[in-house]
Amino acid sequence: MSQDKxxxxxxxxxxxxxxxVHRGHHDIVGQMVEQSKREGLPAVCFTFDPDPDEVLHPERRPQALASVPERVELLKSIGVSSVDVLAFTAEIANRSAEEFLKWVRREYDVRGLWGGSDFALGRGREGTIDALRGIGASLGFEVHRVEPLVEGGRVVSSTWIRELLREGDVRMAAKLLGRNYGLRAEVVSGAQRGRDLGFPTANMVLPPGRVLPADGVYFVEVERNGTWLRGVSSLGPRPTFGEEEPLLETYILDFEGDVYGDLLEVRFVERIRALARFE
Structure with a gap:
């Protein structure tokens, strides 16, 4: 196993x-961070790349809500001491829950392990949270189960957030994430359609493998060099110009300057309408 311990x-x-790193994750990680402060111990998050589903079920590979660097950044913002990333492979997937926990215990000298009620690890997800409690006790550490966060009668999950984004309900997705959903990418030279129509736009290459909100026009927040600005974005194929590939074009309000080559984060605040063809 290779990772940056x-x-x-x-x-x-x-x-x-x-x-x-939605609000349900915040509950789990936040409880670990608080306990670590009381005990004077480091609080460590241990995550995987690629997503285990990508290795175990490539036919239904989930689109990501955040890149690995973004996940690390978001987890550190909760207060963890470090985030370690393990390269997930078929060999790791075939390990038993006990084998995996023995390795973790040896590598980290684990004093406590935190997980949600549906958390499982090991071959065939055999290591449910209750099974892990028994294994952890035999290895000398406690496994803490954190009850799920429920919103409107439904458990907050990454799957639900993906559904909301694909429906264009970015406001509800933001409620579950605890922030507006965003895409981070470099501004590239585009066809400058907006400039031809009288309003220059920033064209961004959409990051691969990421969940995209439903096609449409959105009110957005734009982060540039640590400053947040307001804007309007068009996301999706451009029917007016006969283009089929999805594009993200953003007009930054009350801003004058060249953003070509800049790394921007566009966060979706509210969907205004669907895309329309103008003859």
């Missing part, structure tokens, strides 16, 4: 994909 002494640990 950054803790050499005892630590509390939370393991998971943490895609999107």
């Amino acid at each position: 950054s803790v050499e002494v005892g630590a509390n640990l939370a393991i998971g994909v943490f895609d999107g």
